[in-house]
Amino acid sequence: MFVNSSHVYRHANIPVNMADVTPPPLQGPTSKERKYDRQLRLWAANGQAALEEANLLLLNSGPGVVGVETLKNLVLPGTTQWGMQKTIY
Numbered sequence: 895m896f897v898n899s900s901h902v903y904r905h906a907n908i909p910v911n912m913a914d915v916t917p918p919p920l921q922g923p924t925s926k927e928r929k930y931d932r933q934l935r936l937w938a939a940n941g942q943a944a945l946e947e948a949n950l951l952l953l954n955s956g957p958g959v960v961g962v963e964t965l966k967n968l969v970l971p972g973t974t975q976w977g978m979q980k981t982i983y
Contacts, residue, residue: 933971942972950976 927934933942950973954961962978969976 946972952978
């Protein structure tokens with residue numbers, strides 16, 4: 895496509911109506927991209943894939959909820975393989 899100051903040409907001498915020229919269709923984000931938008935912005939697709947493939951084991955040795963909150967913060971972004979072992983003294 896050639897452009898000069900007054901006309902747009904598909905080939906050297908064939909004018910094109912600008913209404914006939916359509917831009918390529920825009921595709922919106924996938925449902926996964928919408929769900930994990932913040933994580934993808936933070937660590938990109940490679941980091942998100944690593945997080946989704948991670949295996950987590952929480953050894954919860956106390957009465958507090960710090961371990962459970964940490965596990966929650968790793969599961970919400972997409973970690974699917976996890977386990978929890980509560981140790982009793």
